Amino acid sequence: MTNISQKFNNYSYSSTQRFLTYVQIDTQSDPSSSNSPTTEKQKDLGKVLVQELKQLGIDSSHMDEYGYVYAQLPSNINQSIPGICFCAHMDTSPDCSGKQVKPIIHRNYQGQDLVLPDDSSVVIRLKEHPDLAEQMGHDIITASGRTLLGADNKAGVAEIMDAIQFWIEHPEVPHGPISILFTPDEEVGRGTDHVNLDQVNAQYGYTIDGEKRGHLENETFSADGFKIQIEGISQHPGFAKGRMESALKIAAEIVNQLPKNHLSPESTEKMEGFIHPVGIYGSVEAAEIELILRDFKTEKLQEYGNLLQEITHKVLENYPHSKVQFQQTQQYRNMNEILVDHPACLENAMEAMRRAGLNPEMQSIRGGTDGSRLTFMGLPCPNLFAGEHAFHSKQEWVSVQDMQKATETIVHLAAIYAEKTIS
Known part of the structure; x- marks a missing residue:
């Protein structure tokens, strides 16, 4: 546990730069379309992710005709360990424009109003976003005032990619089989319509699509x-x-x-x-x-x-x-109806957050995730925080430091599954 945390002290996180790149790719889904994916432009991000995965040495990475990106990172230990899938969605909400997003980093936030430069009427105020009170000294990323940011769920995509980079750079950190799944069309309720669970090949899944750092969501509408x-x-x-x-x-x-x-x-x-x-x-x-x-x-x-x-x-x-x-x-259905029979996947996630220095909180989502349907398809899949806030709006924001903690949590979580099997 301590060894992994020490490695993160010297690790050059890639989540921020990846995120800044991903949000500038327009991936808005379309609820009126009968196509799969509902918009071809979602594949633009999928192609980038496949290329980056291959550059990291994940030769299994590919995108199918429906825009799903699959990748497998083999286990680095000899024992048989349950496979884990980490999942995030590539599309952004049709509720607000995602075209020509201009991300801005507000360094060393100190509680001030964040007036977005391309539309000064769009202001992110502490009194309206109370979670900002826990971000003092952090670096806050927003859009410029004319679009949403896309932290929902490109923050999750970037955090998973960062974890993969960490595992590649630190092969001595134990983990079992890791499956990566990036989905289209989650925002229009069709994120799992064409998912191939045989390609996922995991026993447990975790969507990285939650809000406040330290939150673990085990229940949906x-x-x-x-x-x-x-x-x-x-x-x-x-x-x-x-x-x-x-x-x-x-x-x-x-x-x-x-x-x-x-x-x-x-x-x-x-x-x-x-x-x-x-x-x-x-x-x-x-x-x-x-x-x-x-x-x-x-x-x-x-x-x-x-x-x-x-x-x-x-x-x-x-x-x-x-x-x-x-x-x-x-x-979709409340995933807690299934997750109640899989307490270990929740307990392991809580322990992973503690190892990352967080105080975990179990929460319910007034909404749904791909994890809701994946759970009922046979892949128990609670939802981990990604740090995204005020999603589907021009006031959307995410903290650089929260994204880093999400990456740490992912790595610790895989190590816990490995440790419990070895012991």
Whole structure:
């Protein structure tokens, strides 16, 4: 344990420079696309990563037709050790532009407001970002004010790449088989649609896609999608009295009847779930409401679907000739339902963070990760911190020192699996 920490004292971290390079590659995914990946530009980063992996001597690295990057670092000890996969996603959120990102390093942060130069109205304030209070003296990376930064999840990508470089430079540090997986389309909920677990070939996985340093996330929302398809009655507007039943107006009434002081993102926190409309599409004749349902208790999702049907049928009492159809589809499930049976993968991660000098905290995610679906696909996969903050926004930021601690945690974690097998 001490030996590894001492090696990091003299190690030239590569995560910062890698991160600055990666965020300048536009990899925004597109929820409206039916392609895989949803945008070809995600492969631009994948090609860079494959090239860098090969330069590090990982000849197995490659990118498949769907934009997934796979690589294997063989075990450096003789005993049979469980394979570990470290995973991060390459795409950035469609919620905010990721084109022509200009990363800026704010050295030796001392609590001041960070006014971003390309748009002075974008200000990162300590009082609005309380985690900055733990970053005094650190170097903070932001974008320039016109785009998101892309720390979600290129910080995780850079940290994993840095760990690989460390292992290559320090072959004496023990580790078992290491599998690397970089995915596209996580931000649009399709990050594992075409993943090949045979190529991953690991017993446990860890997504490096969390927020605050020291956080380990073992629980996510369970998630369903919900669609309300409305068939109205269209008439010429000049002759519509008593005849027209506008599907758009029906949709608007349904959305207006949704709970506002509870069961909505604006009014919930911690372990509370919600119903959230994300789009209304259509015309007088036909309209569709698209919603997402979220809760940590999977059984609650059906309750939310039933509530939506009740609200809709109540509204339709005033539109006797209109029709409606409902569609509820599973998106992902709370990974804690599986991880509860794999306590060692959580305990090892907590110990790795302690060895890196951190105070680990177990957390729940009000969202999901690739790890949610990987867990249910047979690869138990909690989520480790990457240091990303205020993601999906122009105020996104990450600490250089937090990225370094994430790299250290990854290396310690692999060593713990090796030690427990050897002993």
